[in-house]
Amino acid sequence: MIMVGAMAAALWVIGTLMKAPYQARWTMMAILLLAVMILHIVLPVGHPLRMATGGDARLWGLLIAFGFLIWGYRKMLGWLKTKAKPVTPAPVTSPRFSDTELNRYARHIVLREIGGPGQKALRDARVLVIGAGGLGAPALQYLAASGVGTIGVIDDDLVENANLQRQVIHTDKNIGLPKVHSAEMAMVAQNPFVTVRPYHRRLTAEIAADLFADYDLVLDGSDNFATRYLVNETAVAQGIPLIAAALTQWEGQISLYDPAHGTPCYACVFPKAPDAALVPSCAEAGVLGPLPGVIGAMMAVEAIKVITQAGDPLAGRLLIYDALYAQTRSIAIRQRTDCAVCGGRVAQP
Numbered sequence: 541m542i543m544v545g546a547m548a549a550a551l552w553v554i555g556t557l558m559k560a561p562y563q564a565r566w567t568m569m570a571i572l573l574l575a576v577m578i579l580h581i582v583l584p585v586g587h588p589l590r591m592a593t594g595g596d597a598r599l600w601g602l603l604i605a606f607g608f609l610i611w612g613y614r615k616m617l618g619w620l621k622t623k624a625k626p627v628t629p630a631p632v633t634s635p636r637f638s639d640t641e642l643n644r645y646a647r648h649i650v651l652r653e654i655g656g657p658g659q660k661a662l663r664d665a666r667v668l669v670i671g672a673g674g675l676g677a678p679a680l681q682y683l684a685a686s687g688v689g690t691i692g693v694i695d696d697d698l699v700e701n702a703n704l705q706r707q708v709i710h711t712d713k714n715i716g717l718p719k720v721h722s723a724e725m726a727m728v729a730q731n732p733f734v735t736v737r738p739y740h741r742r743l744t745a746e747i748a749a750d751l752f753a754d755y756d757l758v759l760d761g762s763d764n765f766a767t768r769y770l771v772n773e774t775a776v777a778q779g780i781p782l783i784a785a786a787l788t789q790w791e792g793q794i795s796l797y798d799p800a801h802g803t804p805c806y807a808c809v810f811p812k813a814p815d816a817a818l819v820p821s822c823a824e825a826g827v828l829g830p831l832p833g834v835i836g837a838m839m840a841v842e843a844i845k846v847i848t849q850a851g852d853p854l855a856g857r858l859l860i861y862d863a864l865y866a867q868t869r870s871i872a873i874r875q876r877t878d879c880a881v882c883g884g885r886v887a888q889p
Contacts, residue, residue: 658848675761678836765813772806792835
């Protein structure tokens, strides 16, 4: 065995020095093994040369068979490669973010669920926020910080001193300014790479349809049922997903309403407004300062999930957060076939 190994190594080295092709070197190896096999067949048992080369022809037969298996396997792989159709990789389109943007959004881009394509989807998204108050303030801040490319905000109120306890996007020096312009200044100062569209007016049925048509996602942070129902009806009519939230004292609630994709609409869950005496305003009942921040940030989270198609959004679920007792519960909600707004609407595939 040792002698045959030494001869094989010598032949390989000689072939390498002579720059012989691999096929020629392997041919020399095959000839050597065949010669050893012939010696074992011709020479009698116990012959010194036979003993020096392993003593048994069956051993060499196994080695030759193993070599043929490897050769056959390699040939088969080569044949399969020639038969396989080449796969043309999909072209990689550069999002063309600036170095500053790439650095700014790096924590998003390294998230597996968002990555570069998700961040580009955020940049291409158009989100309309109803209200620049308690819920709108944190939602707007985080949408801008996250790189949502176009953000519209509609509100007819002015910044008041009493707002500053919870509406953190506004500052003391902006008291008296329209909330939408105060919010715009804060958002652009925080992220100059986003476009903010402020609408200093009340949302009415006359302008709602045209306004919503410019956006692909709506966040409702309004503080009255008339506006909530108008927002819901307009979003349903145009097939736009709606993320709506509400607050009272220590409690907040939020859900994603998207009947075009099989979820209930806002009117399915709240078919009619409750008596005004049962739902006092924040001015009458009070509200915990950080609570709008919690729920408003959740609105931004759900918006990012919808835009990037990450995770499991609050579709078909109403999330209720009780800050006083530190409890969160989720209630399943379903589309109603008798809903006056979306009943009978066929979900998109």
